[in-house]
Each structure stands twice: as C-alpha cells, then as structure tokens.
Amino acid sequence: MAKIKLTKNELKAQKDALKRFTRYLPTLELKKKQLLVEIQRIQKEIETLQSENQRVEREVARWVDLFGDTNVHLEEYIHIKTLSTTTGNIAGIDIPVFEDLTFEDIPYDLLETPLWIDRGIQVVKEQKKREAEWQTLQRQKELIERELRITIQRIKLFEEVKIPEARENIRIIQISLGDQMTAEVVRGKIAKKKIERKKILQAKPI
Numbered sequence: 001m002a003k004i005k006l007t008k009n010e011l012k013a014q015k016d017a018l019k020r021f022t023r024y025l026p027t028l029e030l031k032k033k034q035l036l037v038e039i040q041r042i043q044k045e046i047e048t049l050q051s052e053n054q055r056v057e058r059e060v061a062r063w064v065d066l067f068g069d070t071n072v073h074l075e076e077y078i079h080i081k082t083l084s085t086t087t088g089n090i091a092g093i094d095i096p097v098f099e100d101l102t103f104e105d106i107p108y109d110l111l112e113t114p115l116w117i118d119r120g121i122q123v124v125k126e127q128k129k130r131e132a133e134w135q136t137l138q139r140q141k142e143l144i145e146r147e148l149r150i151t152i153q154r155i156k157l158f159e160e161v162k163i164p165e166a167r168e169n170i171r172i173i174q175i176s177l178g179d180q181m182t183a184e185v186v187r188g189k190i191a192k193k194k195i196e197r198k199k200i201l202q203a204k205p206i
Helices: 008-061 064-068 117-203
Strands: 080-090 093-103
Touching: 008 080, 008 117, 080 117, 093 117
Parallel strands: none
Antiparallel strands: 080 093
C-alpha cells in the first residue's frame, strides 16, 4: 500500500476515490453480464452454422459416387471475389460483422459437364459463405471473451484492492485526524492553564 498523507485534503481525496470506485463497479458488473449474453448468442449462431454444414455434407455425401466417376472438381469453378464485413459495437468494443461473400462468375460448358454441377456449385458456395460467417463469429467471440477477461480483472481489482484500500486509508486518516484534534485540545488546555497561572503569579503583590 502506498504511503498516504494524514491530512484533511487526503481524506477528501480518498472519499472521492471510494465514491468513484463504488459507482463504477455496478457498470462493470452490467458490462460483464452483457458480454456473457453476447458470447452465448454467438455460440448458438456458430452451432446453427455447424448443424447446417453437417446437413449439407450429408446431402453432398449422396453424390460422392457420382463425383468419383468424373473428373469434375467443383473448386475450379468457385473463386472468391470479395468478403464484405462491417463493424458492429457490443458493450463498447468494435467487432466485425459478416455481410456477404461474393464469387467470380466462371463460365462452364453445360454440354461437357454433368447435370448436377449447377447444384454442386451452389452447395459449395453456400458452404463457403457459412464458413466465412463462422470465422467472423469466431473472431467476434475471441474479441468479446478478451474484453470479458479484462472486465473481470477490473471487477476483482475494484472489489479486492481499490475499494478496501480506500476504506482502510479513510479509516487510518480519520483516526490520525482524531488523534491530532485530541492532542490539540490537550495542548490548548495546558497552554490555557499556563496563561492562567502566569496571570495569578503576576497579580500577587511582591
């Protein structure tokens, strides 16, 4: 604990600090709750995307034999053009928000490609969009979890260090000021008695 001045000004400063700490603590607690809610929401969205990808993979699995009988590689027809995101704000922190994933228009010969290629390309594009959204949500979660850790650290700092320290400082200063006041009263009484004694001595005839 840092050394404190045992003065009235320091007492006021410590009381003001205690007010700030106790006023700020509920704000931190509210922020903690908001962050926890957002993490749960994002996790649900991630799980929904994962479930959808699993459903699509089961659909694609039905084509595996067909894929094996051809030399068609769907990735050749799918090139990402742009990934669009915006910036959102949750509890005072900026997070990326997925908007869209666009692809280059790659032509192919309908006569030389199998009938399922249109659906195959569409499915893979949808999967890639979900993957991009999933990655964005993961980044959101990482940022919010980091902010949550910082918020929890601040709450502990206020609860376990700053507030108890300020209260203890106030107690010490108040005791010291009380002792100083008592000492001043005692000194005043002693000085008064000395003055009265001196007056009595001066008043006695020689």
